[in-house]
Amino acid sequence: MANKFWLFKTEPNVYSIDDLAKLGTDHWDGVRNYQARNFLRDEIKVGDKVFIYHSRVDPMAIVGLAEVVREGYPDYTQFNPESDHPDPKASRDNPRWYMVDIQFVEKFKTPLTLTALREVPGLENMVLLQKGSRLSIQPVTAEEAGVLLSLR
DNA sequence: GCCAACGTTGGC
C-alpha cells in the first residue's frame, strides 16, 4: 500500500511547525472530532506524509511537511482532568480519542498560503478549500500532494 | 473580534 497524504491543522499560537521542528518527533494530541478521530485511529499509517497547516493566523498557510512514525493510539490527555482537552466520558478501558506521532521533515521556504492555493489548478477539490470545512485532520489525494510539493 | 457554518448535547 502506497503511503498516503494528510493535512493537519494547528493554530500556531498554540502549537506551530517550529515547535515540531524543535522537538523532532511529537504526538499530535487534542483532536476532539469523530471524523478526524477515525482517520487517526484507522487510516493514518506509519510512513504517511502530513502537510502542516497554520490556521487562524496571518497568513494562513501550509507551512511544512512531517511523517507519521507511530500509528493511532489513545490520546492520553483525554484522561487527565488537568490537560487542555479532558473528556470525563472517556476511560482507559474505553478511550474515545486517538493520536499519532509525527516526525518533522521540512519547513517550506515559502509557505503555501490559503489565498494562493485557491488559485492553483488541480486543488479545486481539496478538503481544505471547501467552504465551511472545519475538519482538522484531512485526507489529501496523491495528485493534490504532488501539486503542493511542486509549489513549495 | 465577529459571526456563519458546523458539530454535539440533551429534553422530549
Added chain:
DNA sequence: GCCAACGTTGGC
C-alpha cells in the same frame, strides 16, 4: 430519533 439550543471552529 428528532431537533432546538448550545458550543466550537476558523476565515475574514
